Amino acid sequence: MPLEIVTIPCRTDNYAFLLHSDETGETAVIDAPDAPPILAELKRRNWQLSEIWLTHHHYDHVDGTAELKDATGARVVGASADADRLPPLNLAMDDAGTFQFAGSAVHVFDVSGHTVGHIAFHVPDVPALFTGDSLMALGCGRVFEGTPEQMWNSLSKLAALPGDTIVCSGHEYSANNAKFAATIEKDNPRLAARIQAITDARAADQATVPTLLSEENATNPFLRANLPALKAAVGMQNASDAAVFGEIRARKDAF
Numbered sequence: 001m002p003l004e005i006v007t008i009p010c011r012t013d014n015y016a017f018l019l020h021s022d023e024t025g026e027t028a029v030i031d032a033p034d035a036p037p038i039l040a041e042l043k044r045r046n047w048q049l050s051e052i053w054l055t056h057h058h059y060d061h062v063d064g065t066a067e068l069k070d071a072t073g074a075r076v077v078g079a080s081a082d083a084d085r086l087p088p089l090n091l092a093m094d095d096a097g098t099f100q101f102a103g104s105a106v107h108v109f110d111v112s113g114h115t116v117g118h119i120a121f122h123v124p125d126v127p128a129l130f131t132g133d134s135l136m137a138l139g140c141g142r143v144f145e146g147t148p149e150q151m152w153n154s155l156s157k158l159a160a161l162p163g164d165t166i167v168c169s170g171h172e173y174s175a176n177n178a179k180f181a182a183t184i185e186k187d188n189p190r191l192a193a194r195i196q197a198i199t200d201a202r203a204a205d206q207a208t209v210p211t212l213l214s215e216e217n218a219t220n221p222f223l224r225a226n227l228p229a230l231k232a233a234v235g236m237q238n239a240s241d242a243a244v245f246g247e248i249r250a251r252k253d254a255f
């Protein structure tokens with residue numbers, strides 16, 4: 001029985017995700033922006049919450065943790081490196097660590113950059129990747145605490161996973177990300193098609209998350225800073241991949 005993914009809109013533009021096994025009855029929620037919509041979805045499906053996996057310490061990803069834990073007794077999993085800023089953890093994970101959920105392995109990657117101590121959860125059995133505010137649909141999180149080099153290295157780790165990986169990221173930012181991506185890569189037909197698909201989905205009030213990693217690799221400018229065409233597009237033919245990433249990120253910050 002495969003694990004099932006459910007996307008839950010929270011707050012203004014956040015997403016939480018449920019990962020559920022019908023076989024074992026276990027359910028994890030990835031990020032806890034706000035408890036009520038998550039509890040309502042669990043109730044609607046008659047699922048019991050067993051785990052809360054936190055990607056990073058920002059309030060819009062952790063604020064529902066205490067209420068969810070009180071209501072369900074779920075164990076809280078997060079980065080050992082950021083344990084002092086996260087809600088109390090029952091399981092503290094290091095970079096490259098693995099734990100088990102419903103008979104499947106869950107791999108933890110340190111993806112510092114947006115924050116230092118940000119992690120992503122990779123479940124190869126699905127295959128799914130929960131990225132929080134690191135890799136996002138057609139974008140990436142702002143580099144608040146780390147360096148562009150750190151963020152580039154983090155994104156590069158994720159980009160190397162299998163192309164059929166389902167990327168579950170933390171916000172509905174795709175419409176704005178699409179407008180920005182169009183300013184970087186003007187002649188990428190897959191990007192043009194994706195921008196149209198995002199425009200159509202948002203006009204119909206549909207979520208544009210999750211996405212596929214192969215699609216991100218083909219269209220997301222923040223994963224493509226190593227390509228000669230992207231370097232030329234920003235006038236940095238001879239610069240390092242990380243420097244080109246930093247330039248694209250700086251342009252997005254000012255967009």
Ligand code: ZN
Nearest residue numbers: 056058114133
């Ligand atoms: Zn954040």
Ligand code: FE
Nearest residue numbers: 058060133170
């Ligand atoms: Fe966020």
